[in-house]
Amino acid sequence: VFVALILATAACGGSSTVPAAGEGPVIPPPPNATVVSAPFLSGETRTRLSDQLQVPAYVDDLSLYSTPASLADIEAFYKKEMASRQWEAGPTLPSVSADQPLMLFFKKGQNSAQIKAMASPFKPSETLVYTVVVKVEELRNLPFLIAAYFIIWIVMFGYIFFVARRQRALEHELEELRGRRMG
């Protein structure tokens, strides 16, 4: 029933339209940026920086830049640039500490974009900007959802079953003892 529900949810509410290669939207680099090679952001190798930037595992297009521009300039630049490219703006989370990046969210069709910026831990005068595009595929990671709900219900029903069985066994024993006493 739950698998059917999950599949129905994905079928009704979701879409798996993914732009063909080369047709995907492009996020412009920040002003005066240089591209940073970022092997530490990919695969299983996660570093403190990738954790700080909160890089999800399933991104489709990812770029990392270094720029002398300030966080405020970067925020203003992307708000203007993305609007001119018909991206709908989502929430903006300000950078509240050195560990917390500035986060900007945008949506366009079936794509969502995240832009995160924080002071570079390597060169404090620079700002690291990471841009990412995620193509919405609602069925992506479906097995994880099925597994989670399967485990929840197995554990719940299993627990109820064992408690009820324990109760029945005790009641049976109680009745038997009462019967022996009466007899």
Add this chain to the structure above:
Amino acid sequence: MLVAIYAVFVYVPTERVMGIVQRIFYFHVPSAWVAFLAFFVTFVASIGYLGKRSRRWDVLAASSAELGVVFAMLVLLTGPLWARPVWNTWWTWDPRLTTTLILWLIYAGYFMLRTAIDDPQRRARYSAVLGIVGFIDVPIVFMAIRWWRTIHPVLLTSEGFELEPPMVATLLISLLAFTLLYAYLFVLRVRVEETKDRLESLRSDFETWECGDMETPG
């Protein structure tokens, strides 16, 4: 619970970035809430036991702790299933995850302690102390994402829930459903202990009666 299932799978929109896997959240967070609630009940009942030395308080504490362990286990199992696609790892020694695992281990230890001690009063006394001391970890788990640098999402801030209104509504429905489920399971579990006590009492009466019968001449 049916309303919660409807809300999770039909009503709430799919999260923009994480997609369908984000729906794990609606049962993961309530499981954590119920685990906290269960350990709080254990904490209160343990204080009650040390104050009154009544078996009733010990039953309440142990029953609730058992449920807390079950729900904390659900948190520890569903969390990695969300983390794998989102963080690209099943487990990381993040403060929130680590303190949650410690919480589970503390209360798993609570049951090992109960199994290891035969004398009912000593068992109840020792486990009451552990039930109180172990609860210290609950606020630490809750505050871990605020006190330390962590990659775990912060859901509740001073400005309220950082979620869209339909997501907040679904979460609240799930929280209510899980709280009711906890109440139902708690009653079920306490009833088992009560039946066990009745059986013990009857068995003891029966043994006394049998011994008396044997001693009766002719």
